[in-house]
Amino acid sequence: MGEETESSVKRENQDVKDENTRAPEEDSGVKYYKREEVQIHNMSKDTWLIIHDKVYDITSFMEEHPGGEEVLLEQAGADATESFEDVGHSTDAREMLQQYYIGELHMDDRKKVSKKEVYITTSKDTRSWTTWLIPTIAAVLVGVMYRYYMLEHKSS
Numbered sequence: 001m002g003e004e005t006e007s008s009v010k011r012e013n014q015d016v017k018d019e020n021t022r023a024p025e026e027d028s029g030v031k032y033y034k035r036e037e038v039q040i041h042n043m044s045k046d047t048w049l050i051i052h053d054k055v056y057d058i059t060s061f062m063e064e065h066p067g068g069e070e071v072l073l074e075q076a077g078a079d080a081t082e083s084f085e086d087v088g089h090s091t092d093a094r095e096m097l098q099q100y101y102i103g104e105l106h107m108d109d110r111k112k113v114s115k116k117e118v119y120i121t122t123s124k125d126t127r128s129w130t131t132w133l134i135p136t137i138a139a140v141l142v143g144v145m146y147r148y149y150m151l152e153h154k155s156s
């Protein structure tokens, strides 16, 4: 009887240990992962991905992915932001990501200039005024030249 209690205590301790070594899903505070840490999880039974500097454990999603397991495995343990965006995933797909979120990519491992910033500097707003200004100037010039031409013809 005493033995039974001892073994159940042991099992309980084991459970606690497993809980601690598992990917943390803490309520308080965000967990930061180094790139090397993410890289270890690069197989079909243990798959992590980085998308937009966030880390996802997609192990349970592998077989469910509508685009197939293969494409995910190719990106396993790495930054899949570009391939994820290239496919043009739906809003539903983006919302699905939340379920697999486990933390953030460590600040030291983030790229210095994010794609977002590049997009902002080349946004349409800064270019749009030049697209109508040049034809307008051209039209005014043609108008002025036409007036001069007509005046000269009248006087001669």
Ligand code: HEM
Pocket: 049, 056, 058, 061, 065, 066, 067, 068, 071, 072, 075, 080, 083, 084, 087, 088, 089, 090, 091, 092, 093, 094, 096, 097, 100
């Ligand atoms: C955890 C991350 C991902 C989630 C939650 C996800 C989810 C989805 C979903 C819901 C679809 C169905 C179409 C849609 O709703 O957009 C889809 C399609 C697809 N995904 Fe993903 N995806 C993920 C990562 C990736 C990555 C990293 C790649 C590329 C390497 C990829 C490649 C594709 C392809 C090729 C399709 C099929 C598109 C088509 O047939 O039109 N996905 N994915």
